[in-house]
Amino acid sequence: MSAKRRQRTPNGKKTPVTTDLNATYTPPPTAAKSPQGPESAKKAKLTAIYAALNSDPVDVAALRKLAISRGGLLTDEIRRKAWPKLLNVNVFDPPPKLKMPIEEHRDYNQVVLDVNRSLKRFPPGMQDEQREVLQDQLVDVIVRVLINNDQLHYYQGYHDIVVTFLLVVGKEKSFSLVDKLSTHHLRDFMDRTMDRTKHMLNYLLPIIRKANPKLHDFMERSEVGYVFALAWLITWYGHVLNDFHSILRLYDFFLACHPLMPVYLAAAIVLEREADVLAVECDMAFVHSLLSRIPDNLPMEELVIKAGDLFVQYPPHEMAKEAQLQYNKSSAITKHKELEGNLRGQRPDTVLRRLQGQAGGQAQAGSKQSNRVVKVAVWAISAGIGAAALAVLNSAMEFWV
Amino acid sequence: MEPGKEQANGRGATDPNDKNRRIFKIIVIGDSNVGKTCLTYRFCGGEFPEKTEATIGVDFREKNVTIEGETVKINPIIKWHLSLVCLPLQLQLWDTAGQERFRKSMVQHYYRNVHAVIFVYDVTKMSTFESLPTWIDECDRHSLSPDTPRVLVGNKCDMADRKVVTSGIAQKFSDANNMPFFETAAKLEEEGDKINNVFMTLAHKLRDHKSMMPPPFDEADSRDSRGKSIKLRPNKAELDGDDDQPSDSSCAC
Numbered sequence: 257m258s259a260k261r262r263q264r265t266p267n268g269k270k271t272p273v274t275t276d277l278n279a280t281y282t283p284p285p286t287a288a289k290s291p292q293g294p295e296s297a298k299k300a301k302l303t304a305i306y307a308a309l310n311s312d313p314v315d316v317a318a319l320r321k322l323a324i325s326r327g328g329l330l331t332d333e334i335r336r337k338a339w340p341k342l343l344n345v346n347v348f349d350p351p352p353k354l355k356m357p358i359e360e361h362r363d364y365n366q367v368v369l370d371v372n373r374s375l376k377r378f379p380p381g382m383q384d385e386q387r388e389v390l391q392d393q394l395v396d397v398i399v400r401v402l403i404n405n406d407q408l409h410y411y412q413g414y415h416d417i418v419v420t421f422l423l424v425v426g427k428e429k430s431f432s433l434v435d436k437l438s439t440h441h442l443r444d445f446m447d448r449t450m451d452r453t454k455h456m457l458n459y460l461l462p463i464i465r466k467a468n469p470k471l472h473d474f475m476e477r478s479e480v481g482y483v484f485a486l487a488w489l490i491t492w493y494g495h496v497l498n499d500f501h502s503i504l505r506l507y508d509f510f511l512a513c514h515p516l517m518p519v520y521l522a523a524a525i526v527l528e529r530e531a532d533v534l535a536v537e538c539d540m541a542f543v544h545s546l547l548s549r550i551p552d553n554l555p556m557e558e559l560v561i562k563a564g565d566l567f568v569q570y571p572p573h574e575m576a577k578e579a580q581l582q583y584n585k586s587s588a589i590t591k592h593k594e595l596e597g598n599l600r601g602q603r604p605d606t607v608l609r610r611l612q613g614q615a616g617g618q619a620q621a622g623s624k625q626s627n628r629v630v631k632v633a634v635w636a637i638s639a640g641i642g643a644a645a646l647a648v649l650n651s652a653m654e655f656w657v
Numbered sequence: 658m659e660p661g662k663e664q665a666n667g668r669g670a671t672d673p674n675d676k677n678r679r680i681f682k683i684i685v686i687g688d689s690n691v692g693k694t695c696l697t698y699r700f701c702g703g704e705f706p707e708k709t710e711a712t713i714g715v716d717f718r719e720k721n722v723t724i725e726g727e728t729v730k731i732n733p734i735i736k737w738h739l740s741l742v743c744l745p746l747q748l749q750l751w752d753t754a755g756q757e758r759f760r761k762s763m764v765q766h767y768y769r770n771v772h773a774v775i776f777v778y779d780v781t782k783m784s785t786f787e788s789l790p791t792w793i794d795e796c797d798r799h800s801l802s803p804d805t806p807r808v809l810v811g812n813k814c815d816m817a818d819r820k821v822v823t824s825g826i827a828q829k830f831s832d833a834n835n836m837p838f839f840e841t842a843a844k845l846e847e848e849g850d851k852i853n854n855v856f857m858t859l860a861h862k863l864r865d866h867k868s869m870m871p872p873p874f875d876e877a878d879s880r881d882s883r884g885k886s887i888k889l890r891p892n893k894a895e896l897d898g899d900d901d902q903p904s905d906s907s908c909a910c
Contacts, residue, residue, distance in 0.1 A: 366756060369690045375708040410754045412689070412711045450762040481766055487713035495713055540750050541682070545717045 263438050282434040293359040298330065305334055314341050314602045318485045320512035322566065326557050328508030335504065337605060342511040343436045347429050347605075350611040351400075358399040364408035369403075371395050377419045379500070393427045394419055401435045407439055408446040411489060416494035419443065420503060441515040441593055443587040445490045455585060456519060457482040457489060459572065462579040466570045470532050482544040487548075492518055495645050496549075502556050509560050515564060516572050516589035524562035527552060676711035678721065678745035681863050683856075684767055687777035687790050688785040689755030692812035695752045695843035696777060715764050716752040721745060724860050746860055760795065768799035773806040773859050778827075780811040780840065781819040786827065793834065798818045806862040807836040810855055 258582040259427045305322050319338055322329065330333050341346045357464050358364060371394050378387045398418050402408055421430035444452035465472035492510055497503050510517055526533070526547060536542040576583035583589065603611070649651075685693045693710045694716065703719040723743035750765045753760065776792055780784040787808075796805070809831040811822060824840060831838035839855045842848045 366689060370711040373690070373710055374706070376710055409758070413713045415711075416713075448758070450758050454762060483763055483766060485713045487764060491713065495710070508674055541680075541717060544715075545719070548717065577817070585852055 265375065288341040295314055298327070301325075301327065302334070303340065303592035304329060305329065308607070309334075309337055309341065310604050312604050313600060314604050315584065316341055316599045316602060323508040324560070328332055328505040332424050332504070335508070336429065338584055339421075339425065339433055339507075339511055341602055342428065342599075343433055344438070344595060344602060345432045346568050346602075347432055347435050348608050352404055354400060358396060358403065361399050361403055361537045363402055364395075364399055366412070367395055367410055367415065368414055371398070374415055374419060377416060377494070390419075390422060396426060397422060397431050397434060398432050400431055401438055401469065402646070403435075406440060408443075409448050411445055411450075411490060412416060413491040413495055414438075414442070414445070416491035420494050420507060422503065423500075425580075437511075440591045441510070441588055442490075444515075444590055452586060453486070453490060455515060456588070457485060458579060458581050459516060459519045460485055460522055460526075462575050463520060463566055463570050464526055464577075467527055468530060468576075471527065471533060474534055475526075475543060476536060478538045478543040479540045481540070484548040485519075485526075488522050488525075488550075489518045493521075493550075494580055498552055500508070503572060505556065508558075510562075514572065514584060514594050515586070517567060520567045521559060523566055524559045525550065525554065526557060526561070527640065568644055660663045677810055678747050678769055680747045680749060681772040681774045681860070682751065682752045682770060683775060683859065684753065684755050685775045685777060686760070686764075686795070687755060687783075688779070688788050691755065691777045691779040691782070691785050692843045693752050695775050696775075696812060696841065696852060696855075697752045697809065698755070698841045699849060700856050701750065711756075712752055712754045714754055714759060715767055718750045718752060719747055720750070720856070720859055722745050722857065724857070724864055745862065746863070748860060750857060761881045765799060768796070768801065771801060771805070773808070774801065774854070775810060775859070776836075777810045777812055778822065779813050779818050780822045780827075781813050783821050786811075786822040786830075789830065804866070805865055806853060806859055807834070808859055809834070809836050809838045811840045813836070813839045815845050829849050855875055 280380060301322060304318065308318040308322065323338065323342060329338050370642055371391050373389070374391070374394070378390065394415065398410065398415060401418075402410055418434050421433050424430075425433060438446060444456055447453075460476065461472060464475065492503075494503050495507050496507075506521070509521075529547070533543060536546050568653065574588070575584050577582070661693060665681055681768075685697055687693055691871050694706075694712055697716075698706055701720045717883050726742060726744035729795070753764045753767065766821070774796055780786075796807075797803075809827065811824070811827050814820070827840075829839050836859055839858075841850070841852055841855065843852060
């Protein structure tokens with residue numbers, strides 16, 4: 257818990273809520289007994305999240321740390337408030353006018369085909385009528401984003417991402433969030449071709465090589481390639497994980513991180529499964545078949561930490577150099593730098609709500625002052641960084657800044 | 658000479674659990690939502706997904722089958738003869754995404770070393786039938802030999818009232834392209850046998866097809882990943898022997 261306090265230091269003292277937080281940090285000694293441990297940790301985290309959300313400007317640095325650390329953002333209610341801040345989206349902005357009827361969009365038919373058979377993505381036991389309403393909304397949100405951004409092309413799997421937002425934040429907010437996400441984190445997947453998606457996947461094997469040359473050698477000999485991880489990356493694991501809570505937890509993580517983080521998580525998953533991989537025949541089919549199915553019982557929280565460690569140890573720009581990848585070719589990456597710069601200075605929802613209706617603009621008080629603090633904070637997760645990772649934190653920061 | 662070959666390989670007839678089963682890679686292609694995933698699930702017999710979803714990239718499924726085949730066998734009195742045995746085969750099915758963007762960049766990898774192709778269209782949707790020439794071109798572009806066994810499947814026949822691609826026109830197309838033609842309803846459980854037929858027809862074609870034999874020694878040795886092809890070779894030798902000199906072999910019996 258002291259770690260949480262440490263995380264909050266960058267902005268914490270500015271907000272009155274800090275006092276409340278401190279109160280939760282000094283429970284009577286008896287309350288610290290282990291059975292109540294997880295509960296009280298969760299309570300402290302909730303308080304910390306609300307503190308970050310309510311401070312003015314919003315403490316995005318703290319919010320990102322909290323989204324990354326164990327359990328992510330905890331509840332859907334928080335996600336509805338925090339996800340927009342992680343993407344610098346003002347949910348009170350009115351949605352743009354549609355330039356054409358959605359049925360006329362070039363990708364409309366494909367979207368309908370995919371959404372109609374996306375039943376598995378909805379909670380089991382949901383009434384058919386209710387699900388059908390949501391499916392209609394899903395088509396609507398997807399195509400509206402596509403119409404709003406003519407340069408974007410729909411890909412199969414995009415619907416797996418959008419449905420996650422729809423189920424958590426509802427139709428209107430999911431439009432603004434997905435609209436932003438699509439021009440940033442997901443941008444490379446939405447070209448006319450998949451060249452830049454391949455480019456992102458090209459980071460996967462070099463990361464594995466760095467972390468475990470033996471496993472990498474085996475995979476290379478099997479010629480398995482990286483397509484087993486394609487659905488992981490382009491759906492942010494929404495297509496491949498059965499447990500909706502795990503998916504949400506990962507979305508918290510990815511929304512707070514660099515667009516390549518899903519690839520680092522893929523590396524962490526493969527590394528975790530080393531023994532399984534080495535036990536199968538060294539052949540594309542066997543290795544692909546094994547890896548493409550993610551077991552339900554993987555220790556997701558540990559893998560999140562592992563992915564963070566890998567990111568710090570083998571940062572993208574270094575991997576790019578080694579693997580002769582063109583780092584800046586990625587729009588997702590270059591746009592992310594821009595987003596990073598704009599995250600600070602967001603106003604809390606209470607203020608935004610008050611400002612709603614007035615001439616816009618002030619919500620983005622956007623100080624572009626050094627965002628070094630934000631960036632360090634993202635990786636200064638208490639348990640999240642091993643000693644080796646700390647040693648290279650500085651060089652990673654040079655990249656960030 | 659032939660027995661010598663057998664002995665050199667140190668193997669007799671294969672048994673179904675033999676790790677040296679012959680492996681055939683089959684790629685399943687066709688437009689989005691024609692039922693490729695349903696079809697392969699139905700054949701592979703595992704748990705049938707009530708809710709199939711869009712395939713992203715490539716999915717892999719497999720099924721071990723045995724088919725009758727002739728093989729050269731050494732009998733205890735050092736004589737050798739032909740006998741009928743069950744040949745274990747593993748059919749590896751690569752179920753692909755239908756969306757164009759995937760086939761243009763992600764799926765190509767899976768055309769390599771493919772032994773057979775299944776083209777699927779939806780009998781209720783003309784456009785999926787009209788796309789077939791594009792899919793055939795796609796195979797040609799990936800330099801699949803024209804001899805590579807191919808099968809045409811018109812799926813979703815359970816929706817008879819919405820059928821727009823008549824059996825006649827599809828049959829004509831399949832004849833012109835020299836491939837067997839099947840109509841299926843992968844959604845229906847009772848169609849299992851019919852779907853089995855599709856794949857077993859292919860399995861027989863593969864067994865009989867010389868160009869489908871595992872790669873020759875030097876090629877196989879040049880790549881580690883094809884190591885298993887070396888293990889498969891005894892079967893190839895057996896079958897080659899059968900095909901090459903059936904009368905001689907019969908005489909030897």
